[in-house]
Amino acid sequence: MSVDRDRLIELRREFHRHPEPAWREFWTTARIVEELETIGVDELHVGREALAGERLAVPDDDELEPWMQRAREAGADPDVLGALSGGWTGAVAVLERGEGPTVGLRVDIDGLPREEATDDEHHPAREGFRSETGAMHACGHDAHITIGLGVIEAIKRSDFSGTLKIFFQPAEETIGGGRPMAESGHLDDVGYLFALHIGLDYPTGEIVCGIDDFLAVTQFYTTFEGEPGHAGARPEAGRNAVQAMVTAVSNLYGIERHSEGPSRINAGRVGGGTATNIIPEEAFIHGEARGATTAIRDHVFERAGAVFEGAAISHDCEFDVTVEGEAPSAESDAELVEIIREAARSHPDVERATRRGEIGGSEDATFLMQRVQNNGGLATYLAVGTDHPGGHHTATFDVDEESLGLAVDVVSDAVERVAVSQP
Amino acid sequence: MSVDRDRLIELRREFHRHPEPAWREFWTTARIVEELETIGVDELHVGREALAGERLAVPDDDELEPWMQRAREAGADPDVLGALSGGWTGAVAVLERGEGPTVGLRVDIDGLPREEATDDEHHPAREGFRSETGAMHACGHDAHITIGLGVIEAIKRSDFSGTLKIFFQPAEETIGGGRPMAESGHLDDVGYLFALHIGLDYPTGEIVCGIDDFLAVTQFYTTFEGEPGHAGARPEAGRNAVQAMVTAVSNLYGIERHSEGPSRINAGRVGGGTATNIIPEEAFIHGEARGATTAIRDHVFERAGAVFEGAAISHDCEFDVTVEGEAPSAESDAELVEIIREAARSHPDVERATRRGEIGGSEDATFLMQRVQNNGGLATYLAVGTDHPGGHHTATFDVDEESLGLAVDVVSDAVERVAVSQP
């Protein structure tokens, strides 16, 4: 039943060479489709057919086109690329294996817009599978894709009875792909959903069976617009957008704590103005609000809205807020945590299988988990430990390729166990 | 023609012993009336008859009553006090002396709500005419009243042909009495107006014939109201009025400079909150906006309004702005400056008579000056130097009593010169 580990490593390295940022996963999706067709699946929903509803923060055509062009040149299937036009990336694969539960696995597929390390201490550089796109798989989504493909192959060869759906989700890094995939309809018959992440500071050999501390998050991009003016000659003629922005940032961080659980606010990137002698006409805040629950996050973001408005009024500016991404909070279901734990504990290479653990951040897999749970199903989010030399999102992030096979084994075992326990 | 200098000193000391703050000049007005009746004038308008229109920042009855009571006990004429009820203080005296121009002199009569020095180095303490009211004549208005009474007496004895009006204005320190007196109608036939101030860091023997740098001013009292909450148990339940106030103060000082002249903003007194563990429900800013012109002041105060609104919105609070006092800017007319200068230069005790000088602040005499100037008349504001040991508004302020007689001489000489030059 086990899949070829060398093949998994080969696949992961191929995806690692072609990282594409959110909504630009053209080559990646085409390559996934190609591989799925080789494996053989019963249904395949690509691009527009895998997503529904509003998509946030999709780049405009000028930004998409060079990536589409590059995918074409790198050998992606033009027919598949056609289906992805407009940044409709991602896919849902369905394997129908008779009577039984519908089990889902969600893996995310996008890279990060950052440079990869070049020195020989960085394993992908040394072994020659460093990024060729300028972006980087610095969060292990290359491994996630590989695990998704491995699981579908393993289940195909297994005695599993039921339906397996693999959700190859785009745009996780911008928390943009989760909701459109959750609303696609493909989740609606899923009774059991697994989502996974590699690494998260857990070592190779450790499986954390249920992540629970997801913070609900809203990412926003707020602009302030005033009026320029010569700072020396006519300061009173300007309407100062930087003063508005600065007032807003100051008050954003001043949003009060919440007694019902952790909350967060960050003005992660700000800017404004053009020259030392011009009253700044424009300014922006690119930030995020989080909360232990979706309600706390909503409270913080509502307070942020008042802060933006107040700051704009204070300096006679206009303002505009765009939500760029969002994800709810979520909890892993104990029943599914136990199934993963049994699968993990029965695997010879798993040294430690803990029930609960922390991610310390946000994830839009929570949209898919919430969808399944709202329909009465169960969901869990597991972490597959891997020794990683650099931290997530850094130039030297890498995964221990030993953990690829281990992850495929544990997840496909858990999928089978679901079918056995819930026939 | 000269008035008795000992009498002037006696009068000044008597007024110095009975300082009364803005709108509480009960004893003071009654004593002025008594003195005017002794001198003998043709018309006397007291209290309500000397003022018109809205009065700002009048204390409520609870605050007025003890001062009324004190005035009664200190021997003020009960009939006059009756006319002042409700804080309608001040008086206008008219001396009609045949054909000729109508000349006005404005003097202010209120004291300051501060303690007076007690040590023997302070002349009023040493000589036994220190304040008996708890307030203090720390800006020389006791001298101004005395000069006003002296001028009317001097003109009565002179060959002056025309009409002289003395405006005993209340509530200058809160810039509250100027406008109601300007709107009383008594200014409307005044063709030439003198206003004066003693001291201003000019020494005894110096006369500055035209003050020109009056800043227009608006004093405001702004309150923010939120909702209390336990800072430990439920911080999110409060709406923090101190955060609103703090945001407003920060942005008030950030109001931009104006290219057309000096502007000022000050949050001179602020406060809020009740206890360390309560989210503050209330806060206030007691402040002022100024400008070299009334237009600049208005621009600054309009910007302040946006700042208050923005701060309140930022922290989900209500706010309220009360204008407590205001005065326009003004310029002294050259023609009248010259007349004062001639009078000054012809006086043996005047060592220096400069055309133009600075006050570095605001004054609501500007309302009266503006009224006269708008009607086509002329106005000037003169400074009568006096050696003063402590600064204006401090506990050790005092005037050199030599300057009382000198001021009466110069001003009454100028009044006569107006009549001669403008028959």
Add this chain to the structure above:
Amino acid sequence: MSVDRDRLIELRREFHRHPEPAWREFWTTARIVEELETIGVDELHVGREALAGERLAVPDDDELEPWMQRAREAGADPDVLGALSGGWTGAVAVLERGEGPTVGLRVDIDGLPREEATDDEHHPAREGFRSETGAMHACGHDAHITIGLGVIEAIKRSDFSGTLKIFFQPAEETIGGGRPMAESGHLDDVGYLFALHIGLDYPTGEIVCGIDDFLAVTQFYTTFEGEPGHAGARPEAGRNAVQAMVTAVSNLYGIERHSEGPSRINAGRVGGGTATNIIPEEAFIHGEARGATTAIRDHVFERAGAVFEGAAISHDCEFDVTVEGEAPSAESDAELVEIIREAARSHPDVERATRRGEIGGSEDATFLMQRVQNNGGLATYLAVGTDHPGGHHTATFDVDEESLGLAVDVVSDAVERVAVSQP
């Protein structure tokens, strides 16, 4: 074994009539001593003998003297008052009953500096035992004193074998009395400590056996000192203490959240400046920092220190920080929680006995709990429910007097159970 419930109510009403704020509990301590002498105890440590080390935020003699005077006039024993001079209030009573464990009970005795409601809907007003001091027992410490006296009387009549110590702690509301009493030495042989609070929004008949969410707290009073200046004439001559304060408040609320648990910051009371036209010379912040652990609180307060310094430097002001009160976090020990729970469940009037509950704030009983726990002993903090019409610290707070006897019963039962289980 049960004490007379009418007597408890009578006592509570007597203490209710004489509320005294922190460090001013002169009448209260004297009356406690009088009552303890009536009951008969083996040791009695009063004032200086009940406290040690530095006391924070003790009022100066001018503030203490009127309260001392009032206590004298209200009939307090002059000898006891002598021992309390300088604000050394509070007492420790010891009952020695042979072999066995040393068990402590801590009750706090101070009132709040606030007016009490006067209308007939307020039970103390209607029944004629409203405050006679201008302060108010608005947090139930009158009930706590009564329960402490009731427990010592009940234990005296019981078969308890061991030592009982009752800690009548002053100055809880300012979190000032806990540390000096913890450092007095009287806690050092206590193996089991109970502390209690009435109310906390739990109804009559409910006992919460272990409060666990104490936030460590530091109360601070920070002053900024600049230089005054005339806001119109010479704004650049001033050094603006209000701007420094405002910068500090803004950045205090901007201190980041902590990932290891809740934190709080509040600038609960602020002020500064003297007049609209003076650049403010002085300003203050009266506030507090809290944390789920003492380490988190320390982190927040350390950050606050940098904020004060930075604000002062920004506006060329001096600053000074005084710690006015502090308390660590604490946890209730499970073993003692169980003992309380058994006592509560065996009482016919207890309808609900929960193991764990929340206070949502801070308490300096934690100093005493920590002292006992650091010595290897056990401590718990229990809440005795009482129907209270108004919230804690409000003018209409009151307790259901039924809960007095119930509390005495449950606590003295628990004291006996300790002796039985830990002979």
Add this chain to the structure above:
Amino acid sequence: MSVDRDRLIELRREFHRHPEPAWREFWTTARIVEELETIGVDELHVGREALAGERLAVPDDDELEPWMQRAREAGADPDVLGALSGGWTGAVAVLERGEGPTVGLRVDIDGLPREEATDDEHHPAREGFRSETGAMHACGHDAHITIGLGVIEAIKRSDFSGTLKIFFQPAEETIGGGRPMAESGHLDDVGYLFALHIGLDYPTGEIVCGIDDFLAVTQFYTTFEGEPGHAGARPEAGRNAVQAMVTAVSNLYGIERHSEGPSRINAGRVGGGTATNIIPEEAFIHGEARGATTAIRDHVFERAGAVFEGAAISHDCEFDVTVEGEAPSAESDAELVEIIREAARSHPDVERATRRGEIGGSEDATFLMQRVQNNGGLATYLAVGTDHPGGHHTATFDVDEESLGLAVDVVSDAVERVAVSQP
């Protein structure tokens, strides 16, 4: 004596096609040198020989090299370019014409880093002499160079007796070139200095003979450096550079007004941070302080220094301030103003010659003026009106070429008048 007006227009258009920003005036300087050699001068100091002391904000070699390369390709004399290497641009030309005063004329030569308009309504676009470099002569320095060359030619043909020096100053837009040229020694024997600017919203035919409201200015670039951290997982681990920057901006704008004259502060360009979920590690403020006098500017900039330090301390960040450019204030000497005025009034095309006018900003010609005045010489800064369709520094700025000849006439006439009046 008059120079060929068509030739002036031709030259101006040639310079217009080759705008080069500050310290990159390679082609420009080489072309000026070429033209001066054609005219024939007695001394020519180029690059390093025209400047001395520290130069501020010189771009590094990576930025300079493409401009040097471009100049080479556009036909600049390689020998001259060699002398300019390292961004040592500008030149001083000396014409010695026997006995008489040494008269200087300062013209600035740099362009602005902005695009020029392309549409046909823009005269340079329509006539085919639009910028070929990507930068733009959007402030008329192309005209200034032309006038400088025209004056030297006119004086050469005239009866002028004395010495004429033309200062072709680089880097005025960054207020960087003034000081090094002032310190070059070439100013030290200049007894009379003219500096000029075209436009400034004055129409063709108007000459303003003395600009007087130069604001002293300091341009600064301040950076804050903290520590990054994950905004969701470990907010307390970061040290937030954006919060430091925001605190600084807020307090910069809050620097108090100065009673001795106008002051300005502007945070014209700010930014910081990298991603929504990262506590920002770095931030910057690019801004300026100004004052009516150098002392006022220094006061404001000193206050800014405290603001930076306080903000950094408040948020536990490091900070660094670089002065990028500066210029003192200056006044035009009445004697020289009169000489210009006489020359202007005697010119048939001058419709209006006013003594005094405003520039409403800053200029580093003030360094040269100050140098001359400190040596006992006289200086004035005149504005030569020109109808300009777009405002200074905008994409559609242009000059009325009629004013070129007029400027050459008036200035060379004034140079001659100096020689006559001060033989």
